[in-house]
Amino acid sequence: MASQARDLLVKAKAPDANGRVHHVTPESAHWGHVGFDLYRLKNKQVLDVPADGREHCLVLVAGRADVTAGAESFPNIGDRASPFEGKAPYAVYAPAGTACRVTAIGDVELAICSAPGTHRDTPVRLITPKDVGYEERGKGSNVRHVYNILPETAPADSLLVVEVVTPGGNWSSYPPHKHDTSAAPHETKLEETYYHRLNPAQGFAFQRVYTDDRSIDQTMAVEDGDLVMVPEGYHPVGAPHGYDLYYLNVMAGPERRWCFKNDPQHEWMLKR
Secondary structure, three states: OOOOOOOEEEEEOOOOOOEEEEEHHHHHHOOOOOEEEEEEEEOOOOOEEOOEEEEEEEEEEEEEEEEEEEOOOEEEEEOOOOOOOOOOOEEEEEOOOOEEEEEEOOOOOOEEEEEEEEOOOOOOOOEEHHEEEEEEEOOOHHOOEEEEEEEEEEOOOOEEEEEEEOOOOEOOOOOEEEEEEEEEOOOEEEEEEEEEEEOOOOOOOOOOEEEOOOEEEEEEEOOOOOOEEEEOOOOOOOOOOOOOOEEEEEEEEOOOOOEEEEEOOOOHHHOO
């Protein structure tokens, strides 16, 4: 079990020589499945993702790029300058054992989501905005806009990938829910990362991660580009008035199903 002393907030930093801003591995996160990297690439900068035992979902958060994955080539993909444009992203899915290369066309914000992969014969595929399912969840100040990039209905081994845009003044991942216990169909055990962006960029939001026994109970002020790790527990997010919040979720665990349990103390509001 994760300890209270562990800091679940990973602050954004300046890109390194390869453009990498975040690097979360199962080893660094002290869990078993989810990996997440965020890159900010300059025009014509090349990034190679080596073939290994992990499947990857490359998400163009912003900008355009040429992407190759194995023998497949996807030139000039990407259709938004910002994740706040009300558009779904382009993404590429690559099974384990598939090398990828990304060549930036202008400035690019690229997320690389990964998890253990076993079925290397799953096809490489381009995920276009038309392939991304959209839904509006919640009502009133709980409305948020959800883009299902790699849902459990799409072929993959472990990965689940989704974007959410929460309007300023609204709450998200709310009422608080968790998915840290293998008890399908009531709940599945899934690790999760939240990569946050704010609009305007000088804004902030709040995320709390807590367990029933409060062995974890952290409330974090997240700023533009920060990342939050959710090894277990409930994890609601609030966006202050005036600042829209985007986050990219990556989930993975022993079973590729998203079954969650609401905090019973707050579930009453769903019956209103």
